[in-house]
């Protein structure tokens with residue numbers, strides 16, 4: 001897999017992007033190691049404050065002069081599923097089961113405009129985003145600063161919308177992917193990757209980046225054969241030495257040997273996300289859900305403070321049983337040799 005990746009006027013010697021993984025996985029060390037090794041490292045900044053985005057960027061730049069991406073969550077406007085009191089009521093039994101006291105106040109998501117301004121001020125080579133389209137003003141602001149733009153699509157319809165909006169490349173995320181489905185539609189849960197690539201290739205001339213279940217050179221080769229120009233891999237980097245993956249999560253990943261180890265849940269955040277099967281996918285999971293991102297905030301203390309894997313969000317893709325440990329550079333090498 002020797003072919004380089006071109007996005008706008010950027011060139012990467014290895015056509016593999018380390019997926020942005022918000023929540024502390026994509027540490028400056030991981031991002032820098034992947035970019036330094038010829039891939040494209042991405043900082044998952046969706047949950048970061050503006051100050052933390054700036055600090056993380058400085059930390060990456062202290063480690064490498066090579067280009068990297070920052071990833072943000074496009075603003076969403078999901079219709080209410082149920083009100084907050086109802087959602088909290090449904091979560092009572094989950095907090096009790098975990099032995100975690102339910103707080104009376106919950107944190108909120110960082111303001112998108114403030115995150116965006118911080119991103120502009122540090123001027124990464126690329127801004128990638130998920131969950132929808134960005135308004136013209138954001139696209140123009142990136143253009144003015146020569147920041148390449150990469151949006152995420154889970155259907156041909158979404159990919160066409162992104163192409164029309166003026167992005168430089170599109171991540172096509174298949175339903176095999178770990179983490180949140182980047183659908184532009186709150187209920188979307190994705191579709192299989194390979195047919196999605198073929199269908200989009202027939203309509204779209206922009207670079208297409210395949211994501212979802214790509215854990216080996218062969219997987220990536222198949223995606224390229226279907227018409228993709230590059231691969232974005234998340235789960236493959238979860239056990240990288242440089243990743244911020246917690247010990248509980250690492251143990252659960254290492255214990256995964258079955259091909260049906262993952263499932264999709266809406267209960268953690270109000271949107272579809274794929275992870276290792278645990279209580280969030282089972283009968284104990286709440287049914288009454290607040291809309292994204294409110295549900296995410298309501299479940300955050302439970303996920304953070306509980307011990308063991310039962311109530312953690314253990315995001316991972318469908319092919320997680322092929323996961324390997326090692327340095328980020330070694331993992332990149334196994335994906336591209």
Ligand SMILES: Cc1cc2nc3c(=O)[nH]c(=O)nc-3n(C[C@H](O)[C@H](O)[C@H](O)COP(=O)(O)O)c2cc1C
Pocket residue numbers: 019020021022025044045046071129130152173176177178179180182211212213214232233234235236315316317318319
């Ligand atoms: C732990 C985890 C967190 C993720 N967080 C983000 C994120 O913040 N932004 C984003 O665009 N995609 C995110 N994703 C999705 C990835 O961009 C990508 O689509 C996915 O990892 C590809 O599937 P794979 O995990 O099977 O390689 C995340 C994936 C994982 C596994």
